[in-house]
Amino acid sequence: MSTTTTNESGTRGRAPAGERVADWADGRLGIYSLAKSNMRKIFPDHWSFMLGEVCLYSFIIIILTGVYLTLFFHPSMNEVVYHGSYVPLQGQLMSEAFNSTVHISFDVRGGLLIRQIHHWAALIFLAGMFVHMMRVFFTGAFRKPREINWLFGFLLFVLGMFTGFTGYSLPDDLLSGTGVRFMEGAILSVPIVGTYLSFFLFGGQFPGGDFVARFYSIHILLLPGIMLGLVVGHLILVFYHKHTQFAGPGKTNNNVVGMPLLPVYMAKAGGFFFLVFGVIAAIAAIATINPIWAMGPYRPDQVSTGAQPDWYMGFSEGLIRVMPGWEINFWGHTLVLGVFIPLVIFPLVLVTIAVYPFIEAWVTGDRREHHILDRPRNAPTRTAFGAAWISWYFVLLIGGGNDLWATHFHLSINAITWFVRVAFFVVPVLVFIATKRICLGLQRRDHDKVLHGRESGIIKRLPHGEFIEVHEPLSQEQLHTLTAHEQYEPAEIGPTVDENGVERKVKGSERLRAKLSNAYYGENNQIPKPTVEEYKEITSGHGHH
Amino acid sequence: MAAFVVLLIALTLSGGLYAAFAPAEKAQADDTAQSLAIEEGKKLYSVGCASCHGTGGEGSHNGPSLVGVGAAAVDFQVGTGRMPAATSQGPQVPRKKNIYSQTQIDQIAGYIASLGAGPTVPTANDYSPDGADIAKGGELFRTNCAQCHNFTGKGGALTHGKFAPSLEGVAPKHIYEAMQTGPQNMPSFPDTTLSQQNKKDIIAYVNAVNGDQTVSPGGLELGGLGPVSEGLFAWIFGLGALIVVAVWVAARTAKAKKS
Numbered sequence: 001m002s003t004t005t006t007n008e009s010g011t012r013g014r015a016p017a018g019e020r021v022a023d024w025a026d027g028r029l030g031i032y033s034l035a036k037s038n039m040r041k042i043f044p045d046h047w048s049f050m051l052g053e054v055c056l057y058s059f060i061i062i063i064l065t066g067v068y069l070t071l072f073f074h075p076s077m078n079e080v081v082y083h084g085s086y087v088p089l090q091g092q093l094m095s096e097a098f099n100s101t102v103h104i105s106f107d108v109r110g111g112l113l114i115r116q117i118h119h120w121a122a123l124i125f126l127a128g129m130f131v132h133m134m135r136v137f138f139t140g141a142f143r144k145p146r147e148i149n150w151l152f153g154f155l156l157f158v159l160g161m162f163t164g165f166t167g168y169s170l171p172d173d174l175l176s177g178t179g180v181r182f183m184e185g186a187i188l189s190v191p192i193v194g195t196y197l198s199f200f201l202f203g204g205q206f207p208g209g210d211f212v213a214r215f216y217s218i219h220i221l222l223l224p225g226i227m228l229g230l231v232v233g234h235l236i237l238v239f240y241h242k243h244t245q246f247a248g249p250g251k252t253n254n255n256v257v258g259m260p261l262l263p264v265y266m267a268k269a270g271g272f273f274f275l276v277f278g279v280i281a282a283i284a285a286i287a288t289i290n291p292i293w294a295m296g297p298y299r300p301d302q303v304s305t306g307a308q309p310d311w312y313m314g315f316s317e318g319l320i321r322v323m324p325g326w327e328i329n330f331w332g333h334t335l336v337l338g339v340f341i342p343l344v345i346f347p348l349v350l351v352t353i354a355v356y357p358f359i360e361a362w363v364t365g366d367r368r369e370h371h372i373l374d375r376p377r378n379a380p381t382r383t384a385f386g387a388a389w390i391s392w393y394f395v396l397l398i399g400g401g402n403d404l405w406a407t408h409f410h411l412s413i414n415a416i417t418w419f420v421r422v423a424f425f426v427v428p429v430l431v432f433i434a435t436k437r438i439c440l441g442l443q444r445r446d447h448d449k450v451l452h453g454r455e456s457g458i459i460k461r462l463p464h465g466e467f468i469e470v471h472e473p474l475s476q477e478q479l480h481t482l483t484a485h486e487q488y489e490p491a492e493i494g495p496t497v498d499e500n501g502v503e504r505k506v507k508g509s510e511r512l513r514a515k516l517s518n519a520y521y522g523e524n525n526q527i528p529k530p531t532v533e534e535y536k537e538i539t540s541g542h543g544h545h
Numbered sequence: 546m547a548a549f550v551v552l553l554i555a556l557t558l559s560g561g562l563y564a565a566f567a568p569a570e571k572a573q574a575d576d577t578a579q580s581l582a583i584e585e586g587k588k589l590y591s592v593g594c595a596s597c598h599g600t601g602g603e604g605s606h607n608g609p610s611l612v613g614v615g616a617a618a619v620d621f622q623v624g625t626g627r628m629p630a631a632t633s634q635g636p637q638v639p640r641k642k643n644i645y646s647q648t649q650i651d652q653i654a655g656y657i658a659s660l661g662a663g664p665t666v667p668t669a670n671d672y673s674p675d676g677a678d679i680a681k682g683g684e685l686f687r688t689n690c691a692q693c694h695n696f697t698g699k700g701g702a703l704t705h706g707k708f709a710p711s712l713e714g715v716a717p718k719h720i721y722e723a724m725q726t727g728p729q730n731m732p733s734f735p736d737t738t739l740s741q742q743n744k745k746d747i748i749a750y751v752n753a754v755n756g757d758q759t760v761s762p763g764g765l766e767l768g769g770l771g772p773v774s775e776g777l778f779a780w781i782f783g784l785g786a787l788i789v790v791a792v793w794v795a796a797r798t799a800k801a802k803k804s
Contacts, residue, residue, distance in 0.1 A: 045795055045798050046793040046795060047788070047791045047794075047795035047796075048791075049795075050791040050794065050795060051788075051791065053791075054784070054787050054791065082680075087679055087680070087753065088679045088680055088682075088683050088750060088753050088754055089680055089683065090679070090680045091678075091680050091681075092680050092683070092684060105762070105763075106762070112762060112763055116763055116764075118784060120779060123775065123779035123783065124779055124783040124784055124787065125777060127779055127780050127783065128784060128787070131784065131788075169584065174687060174691075174696065175696070175771060175772075259798065268794060268798075271794070272790075272791070273796055274789075275787075275790050275794070276787060279786045279787055279790060280783065282762075283778075283779075283782060283783055283786075285764060286764050286765055287763070287764045287765040287767055287775075287778055287782075288761055288762075288763030288764050288765060288766055288767060289691075289775050290772075290775070291761070291763055291766075291769075292761075294696050294697050294754055294764075294769065295696045296683060296684070296687050296696065299687075301688065301691075302687045302688050302691065303691070303692050304687065304691035304692060304696045305691065305692055305693055305694070305695050305701030305702070305709065306695050306696075306699070306701055306770055306771050306773070307771070308771055308772045308773050309772060310771075310772045310775070310776060311772060311775075311777075311779065311780070313777025314772075314773070314776065320580070335672040348701075361670060381558075401773045402702075403701060404702070404770060404773050404774075406702040406706070406708070407701065407702045407708050410705075410706070411706065412636070412703060412705045412706035413702045413703070413705070413706070414705050420707075422609060475760055501669070526603035
């Protein structure tokens, strides 16, 4: 190669620097084919497809700022006397963990800002994952082949919750210490093994001298390590499956319409990273988060009102706060149902949404791949289920903040607690019904729009005096978009008698599936979309009306 | 002329009565002023307080007996505007604008104190934050006060609509009196429980973390209420802003050139 290059140097010159670098790298890493197949990878454009990016970037920001914090944080519970620059804590006994966190906040250059970026980014990371997950849910993006990626995302959300929990417990302040005590109480409520588990986790009696060091390893090593692996897997699967897209002209189940990764998406994503970093940094510069100096060091004999966890753990706080304090004494052993039942419901709330895709796949019996997204209205039962789940989650959040609702809206905390107890069972049902009705209403509107066109707002008076509104027919593109979704037929129980006249036993699961399928796709559970014949008959005959 | 005569008779009468009944040795100017203050206080009491607390402070089904509550309780309740309470009260009597002058409050306090011994109004020396140990006050605050009033005295909820009020803008004297007398749902912390110096430390701490001079090093305090307001802020201004940015970026896509 080099000889030919020298020979032809008179006419073509040396290859440009970029090409030489690429050639050098390809010779050692073999990245040419990788780059060739991926540089032109197409991504569709929609703002909601960038929610995942918000999560990814805030995760990166958390890792970067977290590394800075580890340089100054001492994960130790040895007692020291405070002699730093924050006067209201002078001379107080505290753990080294708390001492070093106050030190980071007041005496390390940029320490408080980095701490606040780290914490705000964590709240936004979790909020971003929640919204991203809901986007995937309501558009049906979890369907085959993306079920595993849905589970990856779900695991990231749950691990994010616990990484956050172990993280905000590290400073060993009075607020987070109360949270750790809360967790200890929940562990203790487990029948038979509870006390053993608690002693194992805390290395003896709560709080002991170990848990900060242990949480530290979990927070900076174990959980983020697993999360990083899951994030990589999540992204590889996004690449492998290709991104989903909304229905539209030219978009099929077999293509992706959008912009190439290089240069358009790379530039956009790179720019978006800095926008995300900028917004989070601005928020961290504007507003305090977790002012541990105001809360003071943790001591098991102290507690403050308004002791809540960060928002993503708020629903578990709600579960405990609204649960009646039931207790059973069984042969000298106390079973604290008031804490144990919430502990059991806590994972159930999360698992309910995680397993939904598999339930839907079973009900529809659909084993095909889906790359075109649903509009939420076109899957009324799924949308209603998701809305009901969100309402359930938010009812519990209200329960978790019942004291602040009481003081800020001048209500009785007891009344709020009773409201949440009832709403826990009632609100999801009401939301389910209401959402389903709204979806069907929107389907009817789409049906009308396709057949009769868009309302133009122009009122026409006919010669005999009648007033009519002129409807404008939709464009071909709009008609396609509104009718692109497919509609399932409700599954039926197959013939109960085979060709030989032998009666077959119908399994319970079969009956259940037929029933559910009917609830999804039966009469009145979806509005049949207009057929071509209907459309032709209306548009060809007597004009628009 | 008639008025003059009436006044003369009245003066003679009251003077004579005073000469007849006044304790001979202790009849000093100070006591006179005090008894006059009590007289005035009783009048104010009859107008503003007696309908609920009874004509002699003995209490009724609308208000507790005031015998033995002491001057400090009156100074706190009337000085913070809690008393006289409005007729249609919620679960708890809230702080409101005080309608009495300090002299009038002292007069009512004098009258109530005369009904039975109780805590007296503290002097400025008792509650001034000067010379107090702020950090010690913080420790005492977290041990005794934070479970209802929050870490820095932002207030909190109690049962059935009652609440522990925010300590923002409460005069040091009133904080002292509240600890001493235990108004409404608050337990009282007499000097045997929290010494005078302890109270001083607590007042200094509240003043340091929730006073006019308090600075919030991290920026906006968001109410100082902890993770609930932080979560709301993260959702609305954090994720909200990022979604706005995402919509903006997505709307500004590279368009294929029309050839």
